[in-house]
Amino acid sequence: MQKLGELKLPPFFNYPPYFTLQPVRETREKQIQLWKELILDYCRTQKIFVVGLEEDFPLFSNPAIERSLNHEARVAFLSAIVSDGRAEWMDKGHRRCLILWHRIQDWADIILRFVKENGLEDSVMTVEEMRSGIESRGTDVHGMDRTVLMRALKLLENKGKLAIFKGTSTDDEGVKFSV
Amino acid sequence: MAGNWLLPAETTTSGRPVLRPGEVESSLQPSVDLVNEENPNLPSFKSGLLILTTYRILWLPNPDSTPSPSTSAAVAVPLGAVTHIFQSKKSIKGMFASPRVRFQVSVTTEGRVQERGSKSMVITLVFRGKSDPDSFVVKFWEAYRGRAWEGSVSASAEGVEGPAFLGDGGGSSSSDTGLALKMPVVGVSGILRKEQEMWESTDKSLQDAFQDLNALMNKAKDMVMLAEKMRQKLLSGSNSQVNATNDEEMGSKEEMQDWLLSVGIVSPVTKESAGALYHQQLSRQLADFVKTPLERAGGIMNLIDIYCLFNRARGTELISPDDLLRACSLWEKFNVPVMLKKFESGVMVIQNKSHSDEEVFSRIRSLVQKPDALQIGVSATDAARTLGIAPAMAKEHLLAAESKGMGFLCRDVSPDGFRFYINIFQDIDPNDEYLVKEYGVYDSWIRAAIASRSQSASTDDFKFCELTIVVSLPNRFLEYVGKKG
Incomplete structure (x- = not known):
């Protein structure tokens, strides 16, 4: 079976019509559904948070059958994910798309679990530490997109689980957990 | 019992009269009653279509009142039985009543219309529609005086039979009719004289025919007979005299035969003969005509192709594309076995009513499930080849199947x-993208896709083998030649 990074590709990835946006409504709905799942699965396994429509994205082309998605199809599939609440457009021109393979609420839970598992309940960390520090290595928090991380932290702050404060250096923020 | 006093007339399924070989329609009049005023007990024929041909007066029931014109209802009066046409009297009373035309026919003692009958009776035609009885009478006289049926009687006696108003001009006649040559043919000079006479009569016919279009129309019957005769001659050319047929002519012979075979419709419906009924009658004639080409083309044809074929068969009195379209759109109103279909893209086709989309779809379905098509799909051209239709039309079918x-x-x-x-x-399965249901199309597609990948590998090997053989052969050949030397 074909693989793309860690992801095992489904057999229909070699089906040429899969790469042409189908005009018939019922067929198109099924096709969009399959693409949504595949894009989210791929982003999850590859830890990809941002998909640029004008950049090369390995999933959007299949060299084995010499097919790739055109711009219209890419927009259609990503828009479908956006309307499901699993992604957001990052600009008005719909050129970059933020993929939330975990919802913000799920990310918040993952952060809480990470805090508890590492005994960080009352400690202080910088945001950058969380993303690339030794503690987070091997967890989902490691390598998280900064935008996504900040939004998850804001959610937790509103719940009173932590406090975000401006650090001494201007380019980083600190987090005080109080779980 | 009904209509027993007149002769029955055959009609086609689309309600056109079946004409005899060489019979030409000269006038069509709607809403005409055919009655016998002398004997009101005889059944009369109300408000039907009257067709005057060079042989007969035909009365067809109104197609609107009877949804499917039954073939038995049409009646005919042979012009041969007509003994007199009365001048219509002009009177004050006549101004308000429907115009009438009376004519006398000879009948048998039982009262049946027949040529050379012992008794006679008067038949009255009542024109109820907005028709022009005066011009009809003129044409009636013309046809009556023309005595075209007399030739046909002798011809049919010699074996020309069957309806021949369409198609191959002259029916199945294989005997030499018409231009019989009475001069004894003896020796080479006899043959030469025969050729010469043929030449002259042919030349004369052609000259007359092309003087103007009217003359051509009048000569239509002769021309078709001539065409048939020439075809027969060409067919028998190989085993007859050699003086006129040298090798050069052999090639053009087949071409000539094709031309002659397509000298077609003897009695085309024209605006002049049909008047207001033009499109209606044209529509019926067209319905009869398209049957054969449609069958040959697998039940469906482009409108443009039909246009060409139909005008080719008419030869003269060509119709405009507009008339064709109107004739086709009238089919909806008649009980004819063909229909006009418009695809979403605007492409128009004529198809048999029996030619259903379902059948086409099932053929496409089996086409796309062949191993090759599973791997690389089908193009409109592939489908056209399989379905035996034009690529543009095949594409329409594919798009219809898709949507x-x-x-x-x-x-x-x-x-x-x-x-x-x-x-x-x-x-x-949307919940499990890796699940493959057995024996579904997904399953068979995957099998084909896998097969194609392993196959492409093996064909590469095979090509390599071929290449080595090709390379090694000349070497061996050279070795061999070298040893010989």
Whole structure:
């Protein structure tokens, strides 16, 4: 079976019509559904948070059958994910798309679990530490997109689980957990 | 019992009269009653279509009142039985009543209309529609004086039979009719004289025919007979005299035969003869005409192709594309076995009513499930080849198959072109993308896709083998030649 990074590709990835946006409504709905799942699965396994429509994205082309998605199809599939609440457009021109393979609420839970598992309940960390520090290595928090991380932290702050404060250096923020 | 006093007339399924060989329609009048005023007990024929031909007066029941014109209802009066046409009297009373035309026919003692009958009776035609009885009378006189039927009687006695108002001009006649040559043919000079006479009569016919179009119309019957005769001559040319047929002519012979075979419709419906009924009658004639070419083309044809064929068969009195379209759109109103179909793209075709979309779809369905098509799909050209139709039309069918509900086709647009595949989307489980239901189209597609990949590897090997053989052969050949030397 074909693989793309860690992801095992489904057999229909070699089906040429899969790469042409189908005009018939019922067929198109099924096709969009399959693409949504595949894009989210791929982003999850590859830890990809941002998909640029004008950049090369390995999933959007299949060299084995010499097919790739055109711009219209890419927009259609990503828009479908956006309307499901699993992604957001990052600009008005719909050129970059933020993929939330975990919802913000799920990310918040993952952060809480990470805090508890590492005994960080009352400690202080910088945001950058969380993303690339030794503690987070091997967890989902490691390598998280900064935008996504900040939004998850804001959610937790509103719940009173932590406090975000401006650090001494201007380019980083600190987090005080109080779980 | 009904109409027993007149002769029955055959009609086609689309309600056109079946004409005899050489019979030409000269006038059509709607809403005409055919009655016997002398004997009101005899059944009269109310408000039907009256057709005057060079042989007969035909009365057909009104197609609107009877949804399917039964063939038995049409009646005919042979012009041969007509003994007199009365001058219509002009009177004050006549101004308000429907115009009438009376004529006398000879009948048998039982009262049946027949040529050379012992008794006679008067038949009255009552024109109820907005028709022109005066011009009808003129044409009636013309046809009556023309005595065209007399030739036909002798011809049919010699074996020319069957309806020949369409198609191959002259029916199945294989005997030499018409231009019989009475001069004894003896020796080479006899043959030469025969050729010479043929030449002269042919030349004269052609000269007369092309003087003007009217003359050509009048000569239509002769021309068709001539064409048939020339065809017969060409057919028998190989085993007859050699003086006129040298090798050069052999090639053009077949071409000539094709031309002669397509000298077609002896009695084309024209605006002049049919008047207001033009499109209606044209529509019926067209319905009869398209049957044969449609069968040959697999039940469906482009409107443009029909236009060419139909005008080719008419030869003269060509119709405009507009008239053709109007004639085709009238089919909806008649009970004819063909229909006009317009695809979404605007392409118009004529198809048999029996030619259903379902049948085409099932053929496409089996086409796209062949191993090759599973791997690389089908293009409109592939489908056209399989279905035996034009690529443009095949594409219409493919698009229709794609858009029908959750269609069984999917498109693939790539730099390689526009292709269609069997739709496997419907077979994929949205909850488990890796699950493959056994014996579904998804399953068979995967099998074909895997097979293609292993096959392409083996064909590469095979090509390599071929290449070595090709390379090694000349070497061996050279060795061999070298040893010889």
